[in-house]
Amino acid sequence: MREPDTKSWRGVQTELLRRINEREWTPGSLVPNEIELAQEFGCARTTVNRAMRELADAGLLDRRRKAGTRVALHPISRIVLDIPIIRLEVEQRNAEWRQNLLEKTSCVPPASITSRLGLDSKTTMLHVRSLHYADNHPFLHEDRWMNIDALPGVETVDFAAISANEWLIQNAPYTTGDIAFTAMNANKDIAEILEAVEGVAIFVVDRITWNKGEPITCVRLSYAPGYRMNTKI
Structure with a gap:
């Protein structure tokens, strides 16, 4: 499988989600800030911001002003929909x-x-x-x-x-x-x-x-x- 394109916000989102799911970032842990992640992925800070915002909206990240971003301790329960034939x-x-x-x-x-x-x-x-x-x-x-x-x-x-x-x-x-x-x-x-x-x-x-x-x-x-x-x- 191809590596995610971390120049796009969806590619960044995919990689951040992988780190959360595979417990590279454990629940409650502080994650790197937008500037650090943008430097790591070689993309614009706005790209990282969009990816992190989407994950926060999904209940997977807890973003607090001046306190940084952490992996959510208690992710929001979500409905999973399969694509039917x-x-x-x-x-x-x-x-x-x-x-x-x-x-x-x-x-x-x-x-x-x-x-x-x-x-x-x-x-x-x-x-x-x-x-x-x-x-x-x-x-x-x-x-x-x-x-x-x-x-x-x-x-x-x-x-x-x-x-x-x-x-x-x-x-x-x-x-x-x-x-x-x-x-x-x-x-x-x-x-x-x-x-x-x-x-x-x-x-x-x-x-x-x-x-x-x-x-x-x-x-x-x-x-x-x-x-x-x-x-x-």
């Missing part, structure tokens, strides 16, 4: 799954995508859109951007035969990710795809995954009206 999610509902591949193109994504992923604005990515069905009823619309450079051979995959969701879970390891859940009103295009009424409330999941600081994929899942999410803690 959509096909299995449908089948577990005692329904028959199938998908319709709507689009597969290599192109430059909107700036909103490349900026979220920290990629150059001219980066070519693979854009895949699919409609997943449960018993011939629309289940969800998958709108996905995939980092070609991080996924060798992805452009030759037949995503009509296997969904992008399932292929990634089987072939693309990830170390971290961001996920957001939103209730939205379906616009005209999504309503038409999901065979729903325009403006109806739908459940939307936006997710990004990284592997040691390298962006893998950015996806929006728009579920048909009436979807209910179940998870465990």
Whole structure:
């Protein structure tokens, strides 16, 4: 596995998290300050600050002004969410799954995508859109951007035969990710795809995954009206 890119805040975050998890930094211990870490990693202090802030927000670091930063003695309990295989999610509902591949193109994504992923604005990515069905009823619309450079051979995959969701879970390891859940009103295009009424409330999941600081994929899942999410803690 590659070493984390400690020039990026996600790479720094990965390395700091490793030190915490492997008890190089024990609970309650004082960790080096931002200037020291920036010198060690050869990056900007702001890069270290972002990484440490994210870990503090996650409850793993305790940052106090003038007192320094320590590894949290009692990390906050957090919910861990697995990325489900959509096909299995449908089948577990005692329904028959199938998908319709709507689009597969290599192109430059909107700036909103490349900026979220920290990629150059001219980066070519693979854009895949699919409609997943449960018993011939629309289940969800998958709108996905995939980092070609991080996924060798992805452009030759037949995503009509296997969904992008399932292929990634089987072939693309990830170390971290961001996920957001939103209730939205379906616009005209999504309503038409999901065979729903325009403006109806739908459940939307936006997710990004990284592997040691390298962006893998950015996806929006728009579920048909009436979807209910179940998870465990």
